Amino acid sequence: MSGLIFGLIVWIYCMQTAKTEIATFLSVFCVLVFSPIAYFKVFWGIKDEISFKEINxxxxxxxxxxxxxxxxxxxxxxxxxxxxxxxxxxxxxxxxxxxxxxxxxxxxxxxxxxxxxxxxxxxxxxxxxxxxxxxxxxxxxxxxxxxxxxxxxx
Missing domain, CATH: 2.30.29.30 (Pleckstrin-homology domain (PH domain)/Phosphotyrosine-binding domain (PTB))
Structure with missing residues (x-):
């Protein structure tokens, strides 16, 4: 999701400052690169095996x-x-x-x-x-x- 948002922001910015082809290429690149990076950054270290002590x-x-x-x-x-x-x-x-x-x-x-x-x-x-x-x-x-x-x- 963060890759999509970042790609959209890059596309909007590039549409204002550059050609449509450059904006499209950069936004697709950002989506393809930053989505997996964000996913692994968030979910790589999750520890599901921890169970907490039951407190009376x-x-x-x-x-x-x-x-x-x-x-x-x-x-x-x-x-x-x-x-x-x-x-x-x-x-x-x-x-x-x-x-x-x-x-x-x-x-x-x-x-x-x-x-x-x-x-x-x-x-x-x-x-x-x-x-x-x-x-x-x-x-x-x-x-x-x-x-x-x-x-x-x-």
Whole structure:
């Protein structure tokens, strides 16, 4: 679809600035080249084999929409605080970065605020006993921080 749209835009532009034959050739070229490129760019890395852990709704202490900083990219989904785990699951929109993150609350060593780009304090970060740091952009960061600290302290 993106190749068709790009081809149409090129054709309209070339019709204004060049001959009809050039416009037609360039638009067909764009459709034939950019359609497969866009298709493979979007669908090449989709991971359908991932299945998320079933979360018992009665164990959820708090949840909200959140973004997980994953491979340097902010990936949208839902963050859940349960009786014994912190769980992040991507939403359906993020099909190319589909993943789940789970950490047992007993493995969390430090919970602190996180600054996006080192400027905007709009999230939390957790550090595990094995010194792995995970970052989340969340609404109500104070509530998340306090609830996680309360759960890990006892």
């Amino acid at each position: 709704k009665t164990n959820i202490k708090y949840s909200s929409r959140a973004n997980h900083i994953y491979n340097g990219i902010s990936v949208g989904g839902n963050l859940y605080l349960t009786n014994n785990e912190l769980i992040f699951q991507t939403n359906l929109i993020n099909f190319t970065q589909k993943h789940e993150f789970l950490v047992n609350l007993t493995e969390i060593k430090i919970v602190s605020y996180y600054k996006t780009l080192g400027i905007i304090e709009n999230g939390i970060q957790i550090e595990s006993e094995t010194n792995i740091v995970e970052k989340f952009i969340v609404p109500q960061k104070e509530k998340w921080l306090n609830l996680i600290k309360k759960e890990i302290s006892g």
